[in-house]
Amino acid sequence: MPSVPIGLRATIRIGAGFCFLSFTGPLLAAKVTLDPGHWGNPAGEECVNCHTKSSAGLAMEWRESAHAKAGVNCLDCHKADVADPDALKHEGHVIATIVSPKDCGRCHEVELREQQGSVHAEAYSLIKDRIPAMVDNLTGPAVQAAGCDQCHGSRVKVKGDGTLDPETWPNSGIGRINPDGSKGSCSSCHGRHLFSKAQAREPEACARCHSGPDSPDKEIFEASKHGMIYASQRHRMNLDSPQWVAGKDYTAAPTCATCHMGAAGKLPSTHDVGMRNAWALNSPVSQRQFLVLLEDGGKLEIPAGSPVPKRGEEIEKLDGTFTKVKSVVTPERRREAMTLVCLECHGKPFTQGFMKQFDNLVELFNTKFAEPARAIMDELYRGDYLTPLPFDEPIEFTYWELWHDEGARARHGASMASPNHAWWEGMYLVGRNFYGKFLPQVREEAGAEAQAIIDRHLTDEAGHGWLANPGQHNPILGYGQREGGDG
Amino acid sequence: MARFLSAIPITRPVLIALIIGGLGGVLFMVFLLEFDRYSSTNAFCTTCHSMTYSAEEYQKSVHYNPVSGVRAECGHCHVSEGVFAATWDHIKGGKDLWKQLFGADFDDPVVSALHLPDAAFATRKWFKETGSATCQRCHVLEAIQGKRADTAAIHREETQGKSCIECHENLVHRHVPSEETFKREAWNRMVEEEFGLEPGAAERILAK
Numbered sequence: 001m002p003s004v005p006i007g008l009r010a011t012i013r014i015g016a017g018f019c020f021l022s023f024t025g026p027l028l029a030a031k032v033t034l035d036p037g038h039w040g041n042p043a044g045e046e047c048v049n050c051h052t053k054s055s056a057g058l059a060m061e062w063r064e065s066a067h068a069k070a071g072v073n074c075l076d077c078h079k080a081d082v083a084d085p086d087a088l089k090h091e092g093h094v095i096a097t098i099v100s101p102k103d104c105g106r107c108h109e110v111e112l113r114e115q116q117g118s119v120h121a122e123a124y125s126l127i128k129d130r131i132p133a134m135v136d137n138l139t140g141p142a143v144q145a146a147g148c149d150q151c152h153g154s155r156v157k158v159k160g161d162g163t164l165d166p167e168t169w170p171n172s173g174i175g176r177i178n179p180d181g182s183k184g185s186c187s188s189c190h191g192r193h194l195f196s197k198a199q200a201r202e203p204e205a206c207a208r209c210h211s212g213p214d215s216p217d218k219e220i221f222e223a224s225k226h227g228m229i230y231a232s233q234r235h236r237m238n239l240d241s242p243q244w245v246a247g248k249d250y251t252a253a254p255t256c257a258t259c260h261m262g263a264a265g266k267l268p269s270t271h272d273v274g275m276r277n278a279w280a281l282n283s284p285v286s287q288r289q290f291l292v293l294l295e296d297g298g299k300l301e302i303p304a305g306s307p308v309p310k311r312g313e314e315i316e317k318l319d320g321t322f323t324k325v326k327s328v329v330t331p332e333r334r335r336e337a338m339t340l341v342c343l344e345c346h347g348k349p350f351t352q353g354f355m356k357q358f359d360n361l362v363e364l365f366n367t368k369f370a371e372p373a374r375a376i377m378d379e380l381y382r383g384d385y386l387t388p389l390p391f392d393e394p395i396e397f398t399y400w401e402l403w404h405d406e407g408a409r410a411r412h413g414a415s416m417a418s419p420n421h422a423w424w425e426g427m428y429l430v431g432r433n434f435y436g437k438f439l440p441q442v443r444e445e446a447g448a449e450a451q452a453i454i455d456r457h458l459t460d461e462a463g464h465g466w467l468a469n470p471g472q473h474n475p476i477l478g479y480g481q482r483e484g485g486d487g
Numbered sequence: 488m489a490r491f492l493s494a495i496p497i498t499r500p501v502l503i504a505l506i507i508g509g510l511g512g513v514l515f516m517v518f519l520l521e522f523d524r525y526s527s528t529n530a531f532c533t534t535c536h537s538m539t540y541s542a543e544e545y546q547k548s549v550h551y552n553p554v555s556g557v558r559a560e561c562g563h564c565h566v567s568e569g570v571f572a573a574t575w576d577h578i579k580g581g582k583d584l585w586k587q588l589f590g591a592d593f594d595d596p597v598v599s600a601l602h603l604p605d606a607a608f609a610t611r612k613w614f615k616e617t618g619s620a621t622c623q624r625c626h627v628l629e630a631i632q633g634k635r636a637d638t639a640a641i642h643r644e645e646t647q648g649k650s651c652i653e654c655h656e657n658l659v660h661r662h663v664p665s666e667e668t669f670k671r672e673a674w675n676r677m678v679e680e681e682f683g684l685e686p687g688a689a690e691r692i693l694a695k
Contacts, residue, residue: 050645053637082668089665091654160677162664 032107036071039107043093044073050091062193077103085158086179097164098156100178104186111186111271117299119274121183123175124153125318133390141167149173151209153185174209198239203230206256213405215282215412216421221256223418229253247344254341264341272299278335279362281411284403285370286362288331295324304331354417361414361422368464369434370403372457376442379453385445395441398433406430435467516570523573527562535584537593540600541660548659557625564621564659565610591695600661600678601693604671607663611656619651626651 051074052059062068067077080087080096087094096103101121105112115121127148135144145154145167153173157165174188188208189200199205203221210217221227230237233252241249246264254262260276263269270276280289280303287303294300298317302308309315309325316322335355342351377399380386386393391400410426413419443450458464466472473480495501525531532538545551550559566576591598614621631642657663664670675689 050641053641053645056637085670085673087668089667094668158673160670160673160675160680161662162668162670162673163662 034107039073039076040071041073041075041079044075046091047074047078047093058193065194065196067193067195072107084180086156086162086164088162096179098169098178099187100180100182101184101186102178102180102182105182108186113297114271115184115186116182116297117294118184118272119277119301120174120188122318123151123173124149124155124177124183125175127152137389138391145171149176153177153183153188197242197244201237201239201244201255201257201262203227203255210256214408216409216425217256217412217416220409220413220416220418220421223420224416226253226417230255246341251345254345259338259341262341264344267337267340274301275329276334276338276341278331278338279359279411279415281362281415282404282408284374285366286411289334290331291329291334293326293329295326298323302328358414361427362411364463365407365410365427365430368462369430370407372459372462372464373399373402373434373438375457376438376453379456380442380445383446383449383453385449393445395438395445398438398441402430402433402438406433519570519574523562523566523570523577526577527560527566527573529560532561535587535594537587537599540596544660550659559625563624567617567620568624597678597682597684597689598692600681601675601689603661604663604666604669604674607660608666608669611652611666614652615650622651622655 048059048062062074067073075093075095077099078095078097080094082094084096086096086098088096101112101115119126131144131148135141135148149168149171151173153176154168154171155177156171156179157168158179159165172185172188174185175183176185176188177183178185187195189205190196191199191205203218207218209215211219222231230253236250236252237255238244238250243249244262246254246258246262248265258264260273261270275291278288279286280301287305290302290304290308292300292302292309292315294315294317300315300317308328311325311327313325314322315325339351339355342354346354377386377395380395381388386395390396406426406429409421410423410430413421413423413426439454442454446453458467460468529542533542545561550564552558562573566573566580587593591602593599593602628642628646632639633642675693676686678684679686679689
């Protein structure tokens, strides 16, 4: 694991300019600078008349929106070209049901540019390799539509008769592959048809997906000091403000959007939600990651340690297409960007110390559990103790949950300051399941060879030496307690 | 007129001719009425196998099984009211019979599905031209209340200059997109997938 200094050079660099963040766009959420002649299609008024009656809730939400106040009506967003795969004729107008990021980007150009290629936009591509094991085998296709795809996004299928395949729609998953080829769904965070900025700034906007056993970010935030203060000081969050710069327009607490997207001090806001993440936390072994900016506007995450692509080099994207590298952002720079948010409220040593505690926990998870477990699984597969087929042996569930569930909870807990998730919901379960379930299952699968395999990968340096001292007692479970002691 | 009539001697043969002609005329009208009635029934239309595919979808629709029990048969929607208009529609419909007998093999469900969009476009055009007259045999705009409060308001306020078909299509038969947004290639691929044919089979079948 390459060691990356976590010094706060960022603050020093403030004076030196923000060239390393220049790709993030303007300081504030971009204001639409287009001429208003681009919207306000008079034919759209007809839609409103009928939809006020046929779907009153939807129309009312729109009436309350900034869109309505600016004169943006139904047809401005839903209009389509007859050649569009999902175009349909509705009451005399050619429209599309799905308003894709590309459609929103007709006006919100900056946000589209930032969002395309982000970890959110690529959320479908990121897990598509897991579908055969998790959906096709372990459960069934119904799960993909109602489960996976609702967060990660579906590949929306337009049927030959022009209707949207109900296996893939309705869907507002954040990495949705739209019929126009664009990726993502703005309404994933900006609920239809109000599209409220304030709503997207609240942590609840993220909770639909960032909750539950594998990524309990909602629960982590709520259990953190940040979340506690947010809950009690919500009235001071200035959520409706057009400009929302941390440390300037609000100071009570950060929300998810503050740290991952928001403007803070001189740090500009961004719709690339993963840009400030130095670590990949949702992987079997965490690695710091480079952000590769591509010529075509896309982006790629490359783990530190693998060869770093050079500017101008041809590179394969997640969807299998090729493009050229524009520039590469190091994990250190990404950490610096995140740190700038912290510094609006915290001192340098405080921030530095927090990041150190976070990094230490990730390194501990990696070296003590993730790397040995992965190496042991490799040996079991290579030695034919396990079939290559995922999830047909109990140990495969144990290993999967070790990094995907409790392992991810621990790492996220440390990243966002929830002690409960870092420990009881996280590392405690990692330890319990590693020693209490994973290793016994290795012994079951590998029989006589098991101990040799385990010994090869569990080292004293990584923290497993305690197993060699069975006589070392501790009163936690009662052994050695004196009669009459207070326990 | 009187002079003209008086010019025709009311002889026995003339009288017989008048009676036969009169009776013949009445019988012809009765025949037309009966012909239009019978040839508008579901039973008659589905004597052609090709029509049973349309019937399958129709039998799943509300027009076949409404809560009210008022069943609309093929002719109620697709044949105009009145003996002359109905007869004219049946004469025009003769071209479909011609196609059935001498055209493509519409009894083949693949051929039928591939040609369905063209039939749908033609039928929608007919509904637009006739001002959705056949719908209004049963549906009276002023009487439409609907289950939801706003249904009546929409039919009162949003129907100026429109007939039923402008808003209501794809109600009874298989969903077909509008002619303007229809994509033949996508339709062909869908039909191929549905019938397990290799890609390109649809184009070959249509070219026959």
